[in-house]
Amino acid sequence: MSDGRERLLSGIRDSLGRGALDADTRAALERRLRFPRANVVPARGQHGSRDALLAGFITEAERVNTSVQRLPGWDGVATAVADFLRAHNLPQRVRVAGDALFKNVTWSAAGGLEIEAGPAEAADTASVTGAYAGIAETGTLMLLSGPGSPTLLNFLPPNHIVVLPEACVVGTYEDAWHRLRAEVGTGIAMPRVINWITGPSRTADIEQTLLLGAHGPRRLHVLLVDGASPAH
Amino acid sequence: MQSTARRFTTNVREALHDDKLQVALARFPDGFPVKRRLAAERLPEFDALRDDAKAIKDHVLEHLDYYLERFEAKVTERGGRVHWCTDADEARQRLVALCREAGATIVTKAKSMIGEEIGVNECLEEAGFTPVETDLGEYIIQLRREPPSHIIAPAVHLSKDQVAAAFRAAHTDLPDDRPLSEPQEMLDEARAVLRRAFLASSVGITGANMLVAETGSIVLVTNEGNADLTQTIPPVQIVIASIEKIVPTLEDAATILRVLARSATGQDLSVYTTFTTGPRRPGDLDGPEQFHVILLDNGRTRMLGSEFREMLRCIRCGACINHCPVYGAIGGHAYGWVYSGPMGAVLIPNLIGEDEAKDLPNASTLCGRCEEVCPMRIPLPRMLRQLRDRQFEAGQTPAMFRFGLRWWARLARWPALYRLATGSGVRVLGRLGRRKGRFRTMPFAGGWTGARDLPAPQGRTFQQWWTAEKGLRQ
Numbered sequence: 292m293s294d295g296r297e298r299l300l301s302g303i304r305d306s307l308g309r310g311a312l313d314a315d316t317r318a319a320l321e322r323r324l325r326f327p328r329a330n331v332v333p334a335r336g337q338h339g340s341r342d343a344l345l346a347g348f349i350t351e352a353e354r355v356n357t358s359v360q361r362l363p364g365w366d367g368v369a370t371a372v373a374d375f376l377r378a379h380n381l382p383q384r385v386r387v388a389g390d391a392l393f394k395n396v397t398w399s400a401a402g403g404l405e406i407e408a409g410p411a412e413a414a415d416t417a418s419v420t421g422a423y424a425g426i427a428e429t430g431t432l433m434l435l436s437g438p439g440s441p442t443l444l445n446f447l448p449p450n451h452i453v454v455l456p457e458a459c460v461v462g463t464y465e466d467a468w469h470r471l472r473a474e475v476g477t478g479i480a481m482p483r484v485i486n487w488i489t490g491p492s493r494t495a496d497i498e499q500t501l502l503l504g505a506h507g508p509r510r511l512h513v514l515l516v517d518g519a520s521p522a523h
Numbered sequence: 524m525q526s527t528a529r530r531f532t533t534n535v536r537e538a539l540h541d542d543k544l545q546v547a548l549a550r551f552p553d554g555f556p557v558k559r560r561l562a563a564e565r566l567p568e569f570d571a572l573r574d575d576a577k578a579i580k581d582h583v584l585e586h587l588d589y590y591l592e593r594f595e596a597k598v599t600e601r602g603g604r605v606h607w608c609t610d611a612d613e614a615r616q617r618l619v620a621l622c623r624e625a626g627a628t629i630v631t632k633a634k635s636m637i638g639e640e641i642g643v644n645e646c647l648e649e650a651g652f653t654p655v656e657t658d659l660g661e662y663i664i665q666l667r668r669e670p671p672s673h674i675i676a677p678a679v680h681l682s683k684d685q686v687a688a689a690f691r692a693a694h695t696d697l698p699d700d701r702p703l704s705e706p707q708e709m710l711d712e713a714r715a716v717l718r719r720a721f722l723a724s725s726v727g728i729t730g731a732n733m734l735v736a737e738t739g740s741i742v743l744v745t746n747e748g749n750a751d752l753t754q755t756i757p758p759v760q761i762v763i764a765s766i767e768k769i770v771p772t773l774e775d776a777a778t779i780l781r782v783l784a785r786s787a788t789g790q791d792l793s794v795y796t797t798f799t800t801g802p803r804r805p806g807d808l809d810g811p812e813q814f815h816v817i818l819l820d821n822g823r824t825r826m827l828g829s830e831f832r833e834m835l836r837c838i839r840c841g842a843c844i845n846h847c848p849v850y851g852a853i854g855g856h857a858y859g860w861v862y863s864g865p866m867g868a869v870l871i872p873n874l875i876g877e878d879e880a881k882d883l884p885n886a887s888t889l890c891g892r893c894e895e896v897c898p899m900r901i902p903l904p905r906m907l908r909q910l911r912d913r914q915f916e917a918g919q920t921p922a923m924f925r926f927g928l929r930w931w932a933r934l935a936r937w938p939a940l941y942r943l944a945t946g947s948g949v950r951v952l953g954r955l956g957r958r959k960g961r962f963r964t965m966p967f968a969g970g971w972t973g974a975r976d977l978p979a980p981q982g983r984t985f986q987q988w989w990t991a992e993k994g995l996r997q
Contacts, residue, residue, distance in 0.1 A: 296607040299766070299820050303588045306828030312589055320589050320771075324737045327772035330575040333568045333781070355794070410808040413722060429792045438806035442755050446748050464777035477738050477773065479600065483804050484755075485740075487796040492748040495788075496660035496676060497706040498547075498683050499554050505659060505710060506717065507748025507795065 329465045336428030336463035344427050345515070348460050351430030352513060355490030356503060359513045365395040371514050372419055372452055373401035379510065381416050381450060389439030390421035392454055411443040417450035424467045425460040425513070429489055432513070433467050435475070436484035445486055451508040453488075456516050524642045524670060526875050528859030531882035538853040547680050548854055555845040558789020559896065565791075572781050577900045579775045580836040583767075584827060590736040590769045591818065597739025601801030603814035611641035614819045618643065618728070618761065619650045621815055625759040627652055627725040631717075633743070633750035634658040635730025636674055636839055637765045637819060639861040640874070643728065654728075655720040657749040659713055666693045672855030674862065675787050675841045680854050683709065717749070727757040727811065731764035732838070733779065734816075737772040740800040741816065744783065744793045751797055760802070760811040766823050767835040773798075779838060782898035787840040822874040830909055834869050836899040843893035843903055849886050858883060865893035865903040872910055881919060884910035923967070942986060949980040956980075 304310060312320075338344040349359045362371060376383055384405040387393060398406050411418060420440060424433040432453055436442045445451060461467050471477065471485075492507030503509050527534060538544055563569045583590055595605040608614040622630060630652050632638065644665065647654040656665040660678035664671055666689040671677030678686070687703045690712055702708055729750050733742040741762050743750040754760050770776050776798075784790040803810035826835055844850050844864030855863035859880070860871045868883040884907045893903040914920055915928075934941050956962055956979025964972050971977055983991070 295609055295613060299607050299609055299818070299824065300588050300591070302609070302820070302824040303591075303766075303827060306824050307585065307587070308828070312586065316586075317589065320586055324593070324771055327737065327774045329774050330579070330778040331568050331571045333566055333572070335566065351791070355790075413718065431792060431796075436807065436810065438808065441808035441810075442751070443809045446751050446755070464780070465774060468773045468777070481738055481740075481800055483800055483802075483807065483810060485798040486751070487792070487798075488794065489790075489792045489796070490794050492746065493794055494659045494710065494747050496658070496663065496678050497681075497686055497709055499550055499676070499679065500683075500706045502707055502710050504714070505747035505749070506657065506714060506752055 327468075332463050332465055333428065336426070336466070338427065338462055341457075344462060345457060345460055347462075348425050348427040348430055349515070351427065352425075352490075353430070355430055356493075357430060357432075357490050357511045357513055359515055362514055362516045364518050365516060366397075366400065368396045368454060368514060368516065369398045369401040369404060373404045375452060375512055376404075376417060376450075379450065384416065385452070386411055386415045386418045386444060386448060388418070388420040388441075388444055390454075391439065392421035392456070393419075396454075410441040411447040413447065415448040417452060418444040418448040419452045419454065420444050422453050422455045422459065422513075424470060425455045425515075426462070426464060426467050426487070427460060428463050431464075431487050431489045432511075434486040434488065435482040436486075437482060442484045442486065445488065446507045449504060449508055450510045450512070451491075452512045452514065454514045454516060456518065458518075460515075524639055524645075524861055526860045526871070526879055528871055528875070528880035528883060531857065531859060531880075531886065534857035534859055535853050535886075538857045541854075543682050543685065544680050544854050547682065548851055551679075551845070551851055555788060555841070559786055559842060559845070560789075562785040562789040562791060566781075566785065569782070569785065572778060573898050573900060576779050576782050576838075576898060577836060579770060579778060580767075580899060583769050583771065584832060584835055587766065587769065587827065590771060591766060593736045594734050594739055594769060595818075597736070598801065598814075598816055599739075601739055601814075603739070603801045603816060606815060606817045608817055609820045609824075611819075611821055614641050614763065614817055614821070615643075615646040617817055618763070619646065621759065621761055622647065622650070622652055622726050625726050625813070627759070629720055629724040630654045630726045630728060631721055631724040631753050631757060632656050632661075633727075633729040633745065633753040634661045634677065635728070635763055636861060637730060637763055637821065638728065639671065640821060641763075641819070643763070655717070655724070657717050657721070657747075657753055658745070659710065659747060659749075662713060662717065663689055666690070670856065670861065672863065673841060673844060674839050680856065721752050721756045724757045726759045726761060727753040727755075728761045728763060729754050731762050731768050731816075732783070733776050734764055734769045735771075735773060735776055735798070736769055738798075738800055740773075740798045742776055742780075743797045743799070744780070744795065746788075746790075746794045748795050751795055754797075754799060754811065755809055758811055759813045759815070760799075761815045761817065763817045763819060765819050765821060783838055783840055786842040786896065786898040826873050829873075831869065831873050831906055833901050834866075834873065834906065836901055837866055837870075838899060839866075840898060842896040842898065843901075846892040846896050848888060848890060848892075853886075865907070866901075869903060869906045869910070877910065877913065881914060884914070927967070942984070945984045946987070949982075949984050953980045953982070 491511040494505035644654045663678040672680040731741040784793045802814035847864045850864040872880040961976040
């Protein structure tokens with residue numbers, strides 16, 4: 292196996308017409324990786340005010356069939372989940388992530404709502420997860436994997452409800468990477484899975500007809516909560 | 524995958540007489556090209572982003588050895604394993620060995636073009652495994668045992684009736700009288716069948732849209748979410764990626780993502796963009812126990828040292844295919860191998876040999892739309908011309924063509940004679956074709972007039988027109 296490695300690498304050097312890189316070049320490349328620079332960043336995600344940023348996020352999210360509901364505080368979360376389930380004629384039962392965000396949520400406030408913890412199961416009809424960030428540029432949600440936030444919660448159940456604190460909405464992809472580097476790190480601590488989710492699952496593979504809910508959720512509903520993220 | 528590029532002219536004839544294919548192709552111009560234009564118009568920085576994306580890939584190719592080693596180090600640091608394979612055979616052996624180690628029976632797969640290149644499904648079947656494609660389009664063509672006709676819309680050549688027939692033939696455990704006339708019904712059926720496959724599979728094979736050297740992450744982009752199920756449910760994940768998929772940092776990945784979906788489907792971003800780094804961690808409730816990356820050369824290193832290096836910037840968006848008038852007439856299967864359209868006409872001869880695919884570089888009008896829309900600014904028409912030049916130099920072009928070209932070149936060296944010859948030629952032809960304005964047949968031009976009429980020249984030669992026009996402008 293190491294043979295293949297050497298053959299491949301020396302083949303590349305031959306094709307580039309050079310030997311191994313010199314120390315200076317390697318150091319420059321190392322710097323490029325250690326201090327990542329932004330390339331062109333579109334103005335679209337860069338909003339002047341907080342209100343404009345949130346409005347931008349909502350507009351872009353709705354363009355890709357994500358529904359967004361604004362809530363004035365954490366008190367409303369449980370009822371909003373129950374209302375969503377009722378509106379779509381779904382059982383009053385959700386699989387909820389063990390996210391630190393939900394310490395502020397009193398699920399019993401919505402009478403009759405059944406809460407299950409743990410990883411997603413094939414029969415689940417709806418999940419509730421937190422989001423690490425919302426990216427206004429394209430109405431994208433950014434979710435991180437971890438012991439409290441298994442990845443399949445975002446994909447297996449046909450209905451996905453995402454709780455996003457307003458404070459977590461950023462403008463651009465670069466802003467999201469910046470926050471991740473500052474708070475979590477992209478070294479060994481980098482989450483195993485980072486999901487950027489931009490709307491519910493879809494396909495146009497049959498006669499170019501757009502259909503929602505191919506393998507992932509058919510519905511993606513965001514509860515945009517005013518107030519600081521309790522994780523901060 | 525076995526190539527039929529050698530019988531290109533037969534393939535084309537069949538494609539032109541395939542009514543169902545022609546109906547599917549007729550839908551094409553109103554789809555992807557229009558959506559791409561609208562998406563580009565909505566982003567004023569689109570062209571600047573293309574410049575940046577091109578620069579990133581040029582930089583990577585120049586330092587490919589460094590970034591690959593760095594990527595490997597990061598994958599290893601996070602508990603994954605990298606396997607280096609130089610050709611298709613090595614990669615197939617490695618895949619089979621990993622599936623055996625995992626004790627696999629069902630192997631789920633997310634769409635991978637390099638997987639198509641090396642024929643993953645055939646090789647897994649031969650080794651006794653059951654590979655299941657999970658992208659809806661790929662699943663449909665797997666059932667029909669045919670190759671993809673488009674790199675991002677593999678089943679675009681099919682009608683819904685053909686899909687329904689494939690499902691009825693394959694899903695024999697379902698009732699015969701079930702309704703299956705609408706795409707939604709077919710999707711629901713596929714979703715249920717594939718969900719069972721996911722839950723039963725012990726290995727998940729995916730490709731990679733990018734590999735990030737900074738973090739050792741693989742980036743996967745889908746709209747369906749099938750790649751995410753493929754890489755989360757089975758206990759063993761195998762990523763198969765060609766070596767040019769590397770980008771340095773997460774910022775660089777973001778730049779390329781901004782042009783990828785816009786160029787492909789006209790979406791601002793695909794629904795699911797996933798950055799995966801290594802296997803399941805302590806405390807994780809899901810994710811694979813093992814994370815393998817097969818880095819495959821399969822002809823890339825040779826291209827890196829040739830005049831086709833720039834082709835390695837390709838991010839497989841399909842924009843050149845979507846805007847190609849030749850693809851629009853004949854579809855993807857006629858090209859005879861994994862790729863099609865302008866990128867296929869350059870890649871196929873490079874990857875399987877120029878002798879195997881002589882007709883492909885000639886199947887182009889060189890109209891230049893492919894280069895105009897390519898997010899990575901790959902000079903596709905120039906490369907097609909270079910492939911033609913090589914054929915000419917190797918004496919592979921037809922004798923009549925070479926003879927004509929030689930005479931034309933001789934004549935062109937004597938401008939006065941050239942003007943006289945073209946001037947009188949235009950006059951004579953113009954007079955002969957005055958009544959109908961076109962010619963049905965023409966000596967030495969049967970190849971042209973066989974499928975269409977030759978318009979009769981009107982008025983002056985180009986040089987005469989040009990001189991007059993220049994006089995007017997001055």
